[in-house]
Amino acid sequence: MKTLPFTLDQLEAIAARWPTPFHIYDEAAIVANARRLKAAFAWNKGFHEFFAVKAAPNPHLMELLRREGFGSDCSSMAELVLAEAVGNKGEDVMFTSNDTPAAEFRKAAELGAIINLDDITHLDFLERSLGGRLPELLCCRWNPGPLKGGNAIIGKPEEAKYGFTKPQLIDAYRRMKEKGVKRFGLHTMVASNELDPQYIIDTATLLFDLVVEISREVGVTFEFVNIGGGIGIPYRPEQLPMDIERVGKGIEGAFKTHLIEKGHPAVRLYMECGRCITGPYGYLVSRVLHIKDTYRKYAGLDACMANLMRPALYGAYHHITVPGATSDAPRVVYDVTGSLCENNDKFAIQRELPELHPGDLVVIHDAGAHGHAMGFQYNGKLRSAELLLKPDGSVVQIRRAETLADYFATLDYNGLTK
Ligand SMILES: *Cc1c(COP(=O)(O)O)cnc(C)c1O
Numbered sequence: 545m546k547t548l549p550f551t552l553d554q555l556e557a558i559a560a561r562w563p564t565p566f567h568i569y570d571e572a573a574i575v576a577n578a579r580r581l582k583a584a585f586a587w588n589k590g591f592h593e594f595f596a597v598k599a600a601p602n603p604h605l606m607e608l609l610r611r612e613g614f615g616s617d618c619s620s621m622a623e624l625v626l627a628e629a630v631g632n633k634g635e636d637v638m639f640t641s642n643d644t645p646a647a648e649f650r651k652a653a654e655l656g657a658i659i660n661l662d663d664i665t666h667l668d669f670l671e672r673s674l675g676g677r678l679p680e681l682l683c684c685r686w687n688p689g690p691l692k693g694g695n696a697i698i699g700k701p702e703e704a705k706y707g708f709t710k711p712q713l714i715d716a717y718r719r720m721k722e723k724g725v726k727r728f729g730l731h732t733m734v735a736s737n738e739l740d741p742q743y744i745i746d747t748a749t750l751l752f753d754l755v756v757e758i759s760r761e762v763g764v765t766f767e768f769v770n771i772g773g774g775i776g777i778p779y780r781p782e783q784l785p786m787d788i789e790r791v792g793k794g795i796e797g798a799f800k801t802h803l804i805e806k807g808h809p810a811v812r813l814y815m816e817c818g819r820c821i822t823g824p825y826g827y828l829v830s831r832v833l834h835i836k837d838t839y840r841k842y843a844g845l846d847a848c849m850a851n852l853m854r855p856a857l858y859g860a861y862h863h864i865t866v867p868g869a870t871s872d873a874p875r876v877v878y879d880v881t882g883s884l885c886e887n888n889d890k891f892a893i894q895r896e897l898p899e900l901h902p903g904d905l906v907v908i909h910d911a912g913a914h915g916h917a918m919g920f921q922y923n924g925k926l927r928s929a930e931l932l933l934k935p936d937g938s939v940v941q942i943r944r945a946e947t948l949a950d951y952f953a954t955l956d957y958n959g960l961t962k
Contacts, residue, residue, distance in 0.1 A: 546781050546909050548827070549573065549933060552867040555829065555905055558931065558939050564905070565830040565847035565928045566945070567916045569600075571608060572935040573825040574912075578612040581821075584792030588799070590812030594638040596773050597623040599818025599913035600826070602930055604942035606630045609821065617773070617816035624651045633657070638770065638816055640685065640731065642706055646673035653679060660685055660731050660770070664712040667719060683729035683770065684708055684716055688750060701734050710754070717762045728764050729814070730755055733772025737779075737819060741787050745794035747771055748813075752802035759808055770814035771795075777823045779861050779910050786820065819913040826912020828852050828928075832904045833883075841878050843900045848882025849889045850925035852911050853918040856888040863909040864891065869898030876900070884923050916943075921951060 549570045550558070558568070578593075585591040594617035595609045601623060606616060607630045615636035616627035627637045637657035641648060644662065649670050652659050660683040661667060671678050687707030690700075701707075708716060717728060732751055735743055748771045755766045778785050795813065804810060830847035854860040864880060866873075876899045880892040891908055900906070919927040926946035931939050952960040 546863045546865060548865060548867060548907060550867075552905070554937070555867055555907070559829065559831070559905065561939075562929050562931060562941065562945075565828060565845070565851050566931055567851070567911060567928060568827050568829060568931040568933055568939070569605060569822065569912055569942075570825040570827075570933050572933075574605070574608060574822055575612060575935075577825065578609060578614060578821065581788060581815075581817075582613065584788045585795075585813060585815075587792070587796045588813040589810065590768070592636075592812060592814050593821075594636075594770075594814065594816040595821055596816050596818030597626055598917060600822045600915075601626055601917055602942055603630050604932060605822060606632070610636075614821075617818070618652070618657070621645075621648050621651060624648065624655060624657070627657075628655055635681075638683075638814070640733070640770075640816065644669075649673040658683055658729065660729070661708075661716070662706060664708055664716050667716055667723075671723070678720070678723055678725055680725065681727035681729070681767070682720055682725050683731050683768075684713055686710070686713055686730060686732040686751070686754060688732060688734060691750065704734075707732065713754075714758060714761055717758055717764055721762060721764055728766050729768040729770060730758070730766055731770035731772060731814075733774060733816070735772070735774030735776075737776035738774050739776040739778065739783060739786050741790045741794060744771065744775060744786075744791050745798060748795045749798040749802050752798055752806075752808075755803065755811065756806045756808050765809060766811050768812040768814050770816060773815070773817040773819065775817050775820040777820050777910060777913075779863065781863055785824075788820075821913070823910050823913035826910070826915055828908040828911040828915060830906055830908065832900050832902050832906060834902060835900060840894075841876060843878040843880045843897070843906075845880060845882055845891065845906065847891075847908070847928070848884045848925055849886070849891075850882075850884065850919050850921065850923075851928050852891065852908060852915045853920070854914060855891050856886070857918070862891060862911065864895065864897060865907045865909065866898045866900065867905055867907055869904075873898035880906070884925060886923075921946075924951065926951060 594615040619641040634656040639652035640660040642662040685707040689702040830845040834844040836842040929945040930943040
């Protein structure tokens with residue numbers, strides 16, 4: 545069962561102040577979820593979650609998470625600047641990028657962020673980018689290749705562009721040691737939207753094994769292991785949420801048997817989840833503009849794929865609630881569309897919903913990660929506002945809606961901008 549943190553009357557009052565469409569995030573639920581994640585890993589001294597900024601790059605949300613002790617996982621200049629703005633710097637920032645420009649390595653180094661290399665050639669590139677020196681602490685991203693089965697969004701590791709092979713890792717840590725790097729971490733990220741606890745436990749186990757192997761082979765000791773993000777959320781109402789306590793317990797077991805008992809000192813466990821931190825606690829609120837009846841029935845919303853691209857991009861399921869519908873309302877099968885001139889601009893295809901009418905509010909669930917963040921302006925579509933529902937029931941705007949002036953701001957054409 546998918547529930548809403550507001551009633552229809554509350555939602556109409558919010559929509560009277562901030563016209564639809566808008567994204568709204570539930571602060572109390574985000575905070576409770578953050579605390580649950582920390583509790584599941586409390587056994588690990590130094591456990592740290594770096595919120596993957598790309599999931600919801602809004603500094604108000606990042607600040608909320610920072611208050612819960614979460615750092616930032618960044619992969620671009622803008623994300624580094626956002627992390628800095630909310631006060632995350634030093635080793636509260638993980639810079640996990642790929643195909644990285646030199647200026648971004650310099651910015652990460654300036655913040656004192658933990659730099660996570662994506663490729664063996666980046667070691668020399670980083671050194672050159674930083675004027676011939678390397679940071680004291682470095683991490684490398686492992687790509688386990690055929691060792692690890694595929695995942696629907698991220699694909700098979702051996703087809704993924706990310707990370708080092710194992711021989712490259714051994715070579716890289718050896719060279720880092722020679723070049724005077726003193727502190728080491730190891731990272732991988734092979735899952736996306738994964739709901740099976742065992743997959744995450746297995747990934748951590750592979751990393752612990754590799755830490756032991758590399759430390760023996762190269763003679764370095766690791767400080768941390770970063771198991772990446774990728775914990776999924778139950779987009780479909782019949783799916784169960786990830787059993788995060790089981791993940792915590794399972795990794796604790798592997799930590800003992802695959803790391804400590806193999807003679808490697810304890811490491812800090814790092815994680816860089818995005819989706820499961822904010823995803824379920826953000827909602828896209830929209831209004832029905834038109835009902836159309838041709839070969840199919842269409843419910844046309846005032847939101848479009850510029851506000852939430854996942855259904856069009858991956859055929860992803862997003863649950864839809866019609867908060868005003870009574871339980872005895874007739875059920876009708878719709879394609880729920882936006883107004884973009886692309887036929888994949890559909891939030892749902894052949895979805896049975898309570899009968900809709902122009903003016904009805906609809907709420908699209910699980911839009912709190914990779915929702916507003918993936919927004920774009922193709923077809924002259926503007927990104928919506930983002931709102932935050934506070935624990936006391938009040939609502940604040942944390943990003944205004946774009947205007948035509950924003951859309952034209954980069955053009956230099958008389959009559960459009962000035
Ligand atoms: C996207 C990404 C994450 C976060 O992934 P989620 O699926 O949102 O948890 C973490 N690390 C890296 C390197 C990423 O690219």
